Amino acid sequence: MRFVTVKELHERTSLFVRGEQTAVVTLRGKPKAILQPISEEDIEEAWLRSAQVRRRIDRALSDLAAGRTVAHTEAGRRLFGKPPSRVD
Numbered sequence: 001m002r003f004v005t006v007k008e009l010h011e012r013t014s015l016f017v018r019g020e021q022t023a024v025v026t027l028r029g030k031p032k033a034i035l036q037p038i039s040e041e042d043i044e045e046a047w048l049r050s051a052q053v054r055r056r057i058d059r060a061l062s063d064l065a066a067g068r069t070v071a072h073t074e075a076g077r078r079l080f081g082k083p084p085s086r087v088d
């Protein structure tokens with residue numbers, strides 16, 4: 001594990017983001033954050049562990065099973081105030 005100052009991280013962010021090593025970010029000599037490599041699977045797993053996300057997924061599956069669905073044009077109108085644009 002490497003220790004890096006906020007200033008060093010600011011100056012060489014891409015180097016640390018591309019790296020495969022965990023880094024502890026320090027400010028005035030005190031640890032403030034951990035920069036750690038992650039994969040897409042890690043993100044998905046963490047997201048799905050969220051209780052709020054899990055409840056929304058469960059509610060959506062329940063709505064689907066009960067037939068409470070809307071057409072994609074109606075979903076677009078509800079979400080964005082207009083139907084989704086057509087992609088050809």
